[in-house]
Amino acid sequence: MGISRRQFLGFLGAAAGTTAVSVKKSEAAANKEFKGYPGSFGVLHDTTRCIGCRKCEQACNKVNELPLPKIPFDDLSVLNTKRRTQQDAYTVVNRFVENNEGQPVFVKSQCNHCLEPACASACFVKALRKVKTGAVIYDASLCVGCRYCMIACPFNIPAYEYNNPLTPRIMKCTMCHPRIEKGLIPGCVESCPKEALTFGPREKLLKTARQRIEKYPDKYIDYIYGESEMGGTSWLYLSGRPFKEIGMREDLGIQPAATFTSGPLATVPVIVGLWPVLLTGIYAISKRKEKISEEERIEAVSRSVAVAGEVMKAKLAALKDTMTKEKEAAINLEVRRALEEAAKKSESEQQAESAKDEPSDTSKEDK
Amino acid sequence: MSQETARVNESIFTPFNVISGIIIIAGLIVTVLRFTKGLGAVTNLDNNNPWGIWIGFDLLCGVALAAGGFVTSAACYIFGLKRYHSAVRPAILTAFLGYALVVLALHYDVGRPWRLPYPIFISQGTTSLLFEVALCVFLYLSVLFIEYSPAALEWLGLKKIRSMIVKLTLVLTIFGVILSTLHQSSLGALFMIAPSKLHPLWYSNYLMVYFFVSSIFAGLSMVIFEGTLAHRYFHHKMDETHLKESKDVAFGFGKAASFVMMGYVGIKLIGISIDNNWHYLTTGWGVWYLFELIGFVALPAFIYAIAVREKNLRLVQSASLISIIGVVLNRFNISLVAFNWQLPSAERYFPSWSEIVISLFVVTLGIVVYRFIVTRMPIFYEHPDYQHDN
Amino acid sequence: MDTIFYTLQDFMIHSKSITYILIGGILIGLMLFWLFLTGRDEKKRTF
Ligand code: SF4
Numbered sequence: 001m002g003i004s005r006r007q008f009l010g011f012l013g014a015a016a017g018t019t020a021v022s023v024k025k026s027e028a029a030a031n032k033e034f035k036g037y038p039g040s041f042g043v044l045h046d047t048t049r050c051i052g053c054r055k056c057e058q059a060c061n062k063v064n065e066l067p068l069p070k071i072p073f074d075d076l077s078v079l080n081t082k083r084r085t086q087q088d089a090y091t092v093v094n095r096f097v098e099n100n101e102g103q104p105v106f107v108k109s110q111c112n113h114c115l116e117p118a119c120a121s122a123c124f125v126k127a128l129r130k131v132k133t134g135a136v137i138y139d140a141s142l143c144v145g146c147r148y149c150m151i152a153c154p155f156n157i158p159a160y161e162y163n164n165p166l167t168p169r170i171m172k173c174t175m176c177h178p179r180i181e182k183g184l185i186p187g188c189v190e191s192c193p194k195e196a197l198t199f200g201p202r203e204k205l206l207k208t209a210r211q212r213i214e215k216y217p218d219k220y221i222d223y224i225y226g227e228s229e230m231g232g233t234s235w236l237y238l239s240g241r242p243f244k245e246i247g248m249r250e251d252l253g254i255q256p257a258a259t260f261t262s263g264p265l266a267t268v269p270v271i272v273g274l275w276p277v278l279l280t281g282i283y284a285i286s287k288r289k290e291k292i293s294e295e296e297r298i299e300a301v302s303r304s305v306a307v308a309g310e311v312m313k314a315k316l317a318a319l320k321d322t323m324t325k326e327k328e329a330a331i332n333l334e335v336r337r338a339l340e341e342a343a344k345k346s347e348s349e350q351q352a353e354s355a356k357d358e359p360s361d362t363s364k365e366d367k
Numbered sequence: 368m369s370q371e372t373a374r375v376n377e378s379i380f381t382p383f384n385v386i387s388g389i390i391i392i393a394g395l396i397v398t399v400l401r402f403t404k405g406l407g408a409v410t411n412l413d414n415n416n417p418w419g420i421w422i423g424f425d426l427l428c429g430v431a432l433a434a435g436g437f438v439t440s441a442a443c444y445i446f447g448l449k450r451y452h453s454a455v456r457p458a459i460l461t462a463f464l465g466y467a468l469v470v471l472a473l474h475y476d477v478g479r480p481w482r483l484p485y486p487i488f489i490s491q492g493t494t495s496l497l498f499e500v501a502l503c504v505f506l507y508l509s510v511l512f513i514e515y516s517p518a519a520l521e522w523l524g525l526k527k528i529r530s531m532i533v534k535l536t537l538v539l540t541i542f543g544v545i546l547s548t549l550h551q552s553s554l555g556a557l558f559m560i561a562p563s564k565l566h567p568l569w570y571s572n573y574l575m576v577y578f579f580v581s582s583i584f585a586g587l588s589m590v591i592f593e594g595t596l597a598h599r600y601f602h603h604k605m606d607e608t609h610l611k612e613s614k615d616v617a618f619g620f621g622k623a624a625s626f627v628m629m630g631y632v633g634i635k636l637i638g639i640s641i642d643n644n645w646h647y648l649t650t651g652w653g654v655w656y657l658f659e660l661i662g663f664v665a666l667p668a669f670i671y672a673i674a675v676r677e678k679n680l681r682l683v684q685s686a687s688l689i690s691i692i693g694v695v696l697n698r699f700n701i702s703l704v705a706f707n708w709q710l711p712s713a714e715r716y717f718p719s720w721s722e723i724v725i726s727l728f729v730v731t732l733g734i735v736v737y738r739f740i741v742t743r744m745p746i747f748y749e750h751p752d753y754q755h756d757n
Numbered sequence: 758m759d760t761i762f763y764t765l766q767d768f769m770i771h772s773k774s775i776t777y778i779l780i781g782g783i784l785i786g787l788m789l790f791w792l793f794l795t796g797r798d799e800k801k802r803t804f
Pocket residue numbers: 110111112113114117118119120136152153154155156157158172
């Protein structure tokens with residue numbers, strides 16, 4: 001059920017000419033369910049067909065003009081170790097053998113071109129974008145090289161030119177976006193001798209995949225990997241073995257990465273709105289308290305100075321009564337201190353009495 | 368002022384100068400390597416482990432430990448705790464230097480450092496929490512610079528500008544608290560995009576809150592710890608107010624840190640409970656998690672409490688050190704240890720010596736600049752000309 | 758203003774960008790409003 005090249009060109013024409021037209025507005029706008037670019041492309045990788053010939057790796061290397069690896073592509077011994085995508089290899093094929101018996105399974109890995117890419121969500125300069133062809137593309141002219149996209153990608157795909165001191169780039173499969181725009185299909189798909197890779201509109205690939213599962217229920221696990229992983233990916237996988245066993249994570253969930261961070265992102269503006277109010281409020285309260293205690297202090301001090309020479313105790317009782325009960329305790333202390341001070345003074349220098357406005361030790365400097 | 372006289376007779380080859388000199392030279396060598404051979408030559412980073420200690424230590428810990436600036440200025444100017452006034456300047460200075468060094472360290476880590484302003488001025492990736500962090504760190508660094516500048520202006524004798532800036536104190540403080548809240552918490556939220564990579568015990572929807580709250584006690588502890596060191600080495604620089612208040616600061620901040628830390632332990636447990644992660648606690652990861660939480664948060668909180676009750680200054684100071692180590696441990700756990708926990712051990716990251724050299728280099732640079740400033744500018748004392756108008 | 762968003766990512770870029778500009782405005786607005794609010798208060802040294 002693969003898609004022929006002519007068919008594909010037809011799709012491309014339709015998609016390119018009518019991207020906007022083909023969507024009914026009610027579907028895409030006005031609500032918060034996002035279905036992805038209509039008619040965007042994807043690739044279906046049927047691992048049951050893959051023979052691990054590494055032709056796709058070779059083609060990818062060629063179309064992307066990457067440096068030739070030391071070990072040539074027809075040397076299959078590299079399959080003995082598990083590999084991941086690298087700065088000079090946008091795609092790698094891995095072999096998974098089930099405890100030495102049974103057929104090995106080969107799985108090609110590359111960027112999955114997520115419908116809601118974690119990498120794009122993470123990039124703080126919009127250097128990674130999902131475009132309408134379905135590809136997630138990278139713009140090196142914006143990239144700062146922070147590598148947060150690599151932290152974010154749940155499939156560990158983006159690689160980085162660590163040995164480039166000043167102009168390192170993020171390197172990852174482009175879904176052959178430049179080729180698609182020219183009307184060509186991805187290099188890896190084109191080169192696959194077994195039709196293990198099928199290129200076409202994602203919707204159509206999903207149908208194809210379902211048909212295959214239905215037709216050969218014994219051959220396939222009833223699951224299309226990528227249909228909903230992390231909100232769905234443009235690259236889809238079929239397998240005869242549980243995906244966990246062929247190196248693919250089954251615990252990623254169906255939530256797009258953007259939903260993990262939308263909470264924190266939404267908190268930010270609210271804090272900016274609320275904090276000034278809250279903080280100014282706290283400030284105003286502390287200021288007011290300060291003002292009150294300041295006034296009371298001055299009041300208490302001046303009164304106590306006035307009565308200092310005369311019958312202190314009686315007047316002190318009266319003074320206490322005039323004060324409200326809540327503030328009593330706090331003021332008591334001040335008053336007592338002021339009184340003692342005044343008393344001391346009056347004892348020592350009885351003649352010079354009320355000339356001074358404030359006892360010196362209470363005029364604590366305020367900053 | 369005659370600050371220099373005290374050091375005139377000293378030989379240049381003091382232990383401090385020798386050690387910092389060696390580190391700085393080593394740092395410069397690695398710097399050259401970094402910018403000629405690339406990250407690959409000097410770091411152990413790889414495609415699976417894109418962030419190492421330059422992010423885990425220099426960025427995450429640097430920012431957390433520089434939180435003393437906003438905590439102290441908020442306590443003094445917003446909450447009206449005027450008795451901590453003398454702690455504000457040193458704290459703001461440390462924060463300013465801390466952030467400046469964080470930004471410096473980022474120049475080593477990112478691929479094209481001259482593009483660091485891109486997220487703010489060229490292309491705004493607003494869906495990224497890193498954008499939020501970048502924006503806030505940029506703004507906060509500017510705020511801290513302005514907040515710190517009166518000290519420099521007093522030193523230079525520029526009275527007019529100084530008094531203008533001092534009038535802005537409250538606005539700057541509020542602005543600083545907002546920005547700090549945002550980026551301290553967003554640093555934690557950075558990791559929320561990768562639930563599949565971070566161990567569930569550390570991954571939580573509360574990561575934002577955890578980072579923010581832990582930054583508060585990191586800041587408080589840092590102020591205490593820094594005060595300890597400053598007393599040892601810059602005692603002669605301190606004026607009476609500073610000396611009088613510094614004990615108060617240590618006990619007050621210790622008390623605050625203690626309670627905040629206990630609250631933090633509480634919300635950490637809530638996080639485990641809400642995700643029902645209890646069963647992980649019995650695994651090796653769980654032991655490590657409890658080691659961090661009990662050994663480096665609950666324990667120092669308790670030590671703080673005892674120290675404050677018994678008015679034991681030494682104990683407060685040791686608690687502050689343990690707390691600081693705890694925060695560093697937490698940031699390491701999240702960014703390095705529990706990150707990529709599912710990878711086979713052969714693919715895990717361990718820093719190379721040159722990465723450590725750069726981290727030490729950055730810290731040393733900070734200490735040298737700090738020393739330069741506090742021996743010249745009015746940080747630990749009030750400038751006699753301005754004593755009465757602030 | 759009738760942009761059609763096909764992906765959550767595009768939607769978020771759009772809405773967050775506007776929000777970021779908005780919060781900048783709110784910050785300044787709140788500050789000015791506070792000055793207006795307290796404009797007739799007796800002048801007092803604030804710090
Ligand atoms: S697989 Fe990774 S790199 Fe590719 S689009 Fe998804 S998140 Fe981005």
